[in-house]
Amino acid sequence: xxxxxxxxxxxxxxxxxxxxxxxxxxxxxxxxxxxxxxxxxxxxxxxxxxxxxxxxxxxxxxxxxxxxxxxxxxxxxxxxxxxxxxxxxxxxxxxxxxxxxxxxxxxxxxxxxxxxxxxxxxxxxxxxxxxxxxxxxxxxxxxxxxxxxxxxxxxxxxxxxxxxxxxxxxxxxxxxxxxxxxxxxxxxxxxxxxxxxxxxxxxxxxxxxxxxxxxxxxxxxxxxxxxxxxxxxxxxxxxxxxxxxxxxxxxxxxxxxxxxxxxxxxxxxxxxxxxxxxxxxxxxxxxxxxxxxxxxxxxxxxxxxxxxxxxxxxxxxxxxxxxxxxxxxxxxxxxxxxxxxxxxxxxxxxxxxxx
Amino acid sequence: xxxxxxxxxxxxxxxxxxxxxxxxxxxxxxxxxxxxxxxxxxxxxxxxxxxxxxxxxxxxxxxxxxxxxxxxxxxxxxxxxxxxxxxxxxxxxxxxxxxxxxxxxxxxxxxxxxxxxxxxxxxxxxxxxxxxxxxxxxxxxxxxxxxxxxxxxxxxxxxxxxxxxxxxxxxxxxxxxxxxxxxxxxxxxxxxxxxxxxxxxxxxxxxxxxxxxxxxxxxxxxxxxxxxxxxxxxxxxxxxxxxxxxxxxxx
Numbered sequence: 001x002x003x004x005x006x007x008x009x010x011x012x013x014x015x016x017x018x019x020x021x022x023x024x025x026x027x028x029x030x031x032x033x034x035x036x037x038x039x040x041x042x043x044x045x046x047x048x049x050x051x052x053x054x055x056x057x058x059x060x061x062x063x064x065x066x067x068x069x070x071x072x073x074x075x076x077x078x079x080x081x082x083x084x085x086x087x088x089x090x091x092x093x094x095x096x097x098x099x100x101x102x103x104x105x106x107x108x109x110x111x112x113x114x115x116x117x118x119x120x121x122x123x124x125x126x127x128x129x130x131x132x133x134x135x136x137x138x139x140x141x142x143x144x145x146x147x148x149x150x151x152x153x154x155x156x157x158x159x160x161x162x163x164x165x166x167x168x169x170x171x172x173x174x175x176x177x178x179x180x181x182x183x184x185x186x187x188x189x190x191x192x193x194x195x196x197x198x199x200x201x202x203x204x205x206x207x208x209x210x211x212x213x214x215x216x217x218x219x220x221x222x223x224x225x226x227x228x229x230x231x232x233x234x235x236x237x238x239x240x241x242x243x244x245x246x247x248x249x250x251x252x253x254x255x256x257x258x259x260x261x262x263x264x265x266x267x268x269x270x271x272x273x274x275x276x277x278x279x280x281x282x283x284x285x286x287x288x289x290x291x292x293x294x295x296x297x298x299x300x301x302x303x304x305x306x307x308x309x310x311x312x313x314x315x316x317x318x319x320x321x322x323x324x325x326x327x328x329x330x331x332x333x334x335x336x337x338x339x340x341x342x343x344x345x346x347x348x349x350x351x352x353x354x355x
Numbered sequence: 356x357x358x359x360x361x362x363x364x365x366x367x368x369x370x371x372x373x374x375x376x377x378x379x380x381x382x383x384x385x386x387x388x389x390x391x392x393x394x395x396x397x398x399x400x401x402x403x404x405x406x407x408x409x410x411x412x413x414x415x416x417x418x419x420x421x422x423x424x425x426x427x428x429x430x431x432x433x434x435x436x437x438x439x440x441x442x443x444x445x446x447x448x449x450x451x452x453x454x455x456x457x458x459x460x461x462x463x464x465x466x467x468x469x470x471x472x473x474x475x476x477x478x479x480x481x482x483x484x485x486x487x488x489x490x491x492x493x494x495x496x497x498x499x500x501x502x503x504x505x506x507x508x509x510x511x512x513x514x515x516x517x518x519x520x521x522x523x524x525x526x527x528x529x530x531x532x533x534x535x536x537x538x539x540x541x542x543x544x545x546x547x548x549x550x551x552x553x554x555x556x557x558x559x560x561x562x563x564x565x566x567x568x569x570x571x572x573x574x575x576x577x578x579x580x581x582x583x584x585x586x587x588x589x590x591x592x593x594x595x596x597x598x599x600x601x602x603x604x605x606x
Contacts, residue, residue, distance in 0.1 A: 017464075238446055239450065242434045246434070249428060291437060
């Protein structure tokens with residue numbers, strides 16, 4: 001028998017809120033399940049044909065699997081598949097926080113020139129052998145990319161703090177950065193030898209096949225080090241969505257939060273670009289998917305953004321292998337081709353306008 | 356009960372002083388003080404200074420030492436966010452009460468929404484609300500933090516007449532029932548006289564007058580502070596009636 005509520009005793013807001021939180025947890029679980037599926041598909045697909053069973057077998061019991069399968073799975077496919085997940089997480093988290101602190105739906109590492117800056121840094125090393133840091137010889141290309149990316153992120157931060165700068169002007173400044181670094185990159189390409197030119201072009205297209213275990217370890221370390229710092233600031237970052245004045249009146253130190261977040265973002269955006277080249281749209285689309293599914297409470301928005309970004313990049317990796325069997329397309333081309341129409345459809349179909 | 360006292364308080368932006376020498380008698384909890392004055396005379400700056408968001412000379416003495424004792428409610432601005440009303444009120448409270456959401460946080464949010472009679476809006480997006488509804492949400496965000504001093508910056512600016520009276524009466528009753536010391540910046544002098552136990556008049560970054568509405572809102576004040584020609588009289592109800600004849604030419 002149903003319980004009879006007393007007249008006038010309506011459901012309290014907190015019951016609805018709890019239901020909302022449960023729904024969000026379920027959605028995050030679904031995103032995670034989708035990611036596991038694409039991750040396994042990513043492992044199973046490739047020029048050499050294995051069944052999912054063989055791949056899982058080689059993963060769980062590498063000693064028992066035949067040597068070729070074990071080598072392909074562990075040394076070739078697993079680094080690439082894991083890199084897709086990690087880079088997707090990092091770029092999407094970076095995009096999510098850039099959109100939050102710059103209060104701009106178009107902010108992402110790709111649209112505001114951080115990726116272009118990283119490409120330029122990488123090209124400096126590839127074409128002229130320029131080292132921006134006196135150490136880390138084995139990693140000259142990624143280190144250069146990282147330094148330029150961090151410099152671009154700081155430049156955006158400083159410009160966005162200047163007097164009279166509005167949300168729109170930050171995007172315009174970002175676009176100016178994109179064009180500047182692209183022009184500089186073209187200049188480098190003009191001077192480059194044929195061999196260096198090929199390397200630069202491959203870099204700017206973005207490719208997960210550059211993944212190795214040491215690079216994975218560094219990327220993982222960056223994600224593991226920065227994400228908890230962002231998560232700890234979840235309430236303050238969410239408050240930023242109400243505007244600077246409101247956030248400040250709630251006791252948020254707006255200036256400091258912005259600076260700290262931008263530093264974490266430049267790490268998150270630069271390291272993946274440094275290792276796998278330019279991969280666009282993940283940092284832009286991932287957060288938007290998360291926002292539409294989950295809302296903007298950072299306790300759910302941040303993990304959902306990361307999962308959505310990882311899912312997108314992992315799925316793109318699968319697609320890059322399926323287009324022409326036996327060939328792996330550069331992932332950056334795939335993300336742009338999938339990302340743009342997907343993004344347009346999201347924007348046009350969303351009933352609730354988020355910006 | 357809480358008390359607030361300002362001693363020679365000022366605000367500087369860079370080297371330029373925008374406010375100086377504000378000294379008030381002790382303002383007791385349970386009362387409402389209207390802060391009036393023309394545009395750009397430092398009402399918002401004064402509130403930010405009291406709330407600790409701006410630095411400056413002088414001393415703000417609040418008898419309640421809790422970090423969230425003084426809550427400032429800035430002027431309403433539109434926010435393009437998918438955050439719901441419920442989330443935004445919870446958010447205001449969660450800046451200081453730890454990372455995870457406790458039952459008492461949710462109870463406090465429900466109580467704040469009920470007190471302002473906006474429970475029906477709880478799961479609407481902030482971006483979908485009218486200006487008046489947003490101001491009520493702002494008030495909920497302020498009281499959910501359980502302050503003892505509230506600084507409300509033009510809480511009625513986007514409201515129609517009916518809502519203005521409702522909100523003003525609500526602020527009065529909140530101040531009485533919770534022993535709040537409420538400072539409210541207002542443009543409408545009639546509303547200020549209805550709302551406030553005391554009035555602070557700011558003019559050109561200084562305090563022009565401070566006292567009961569009847570003594571502070573005068574023909575002379577209208578001329579010198581607002582540069583309008585008008586007549587203030589006491590209606591049979593005891594409330595002030597303000598009749599404006601016209602603007603005076605700039606001196």
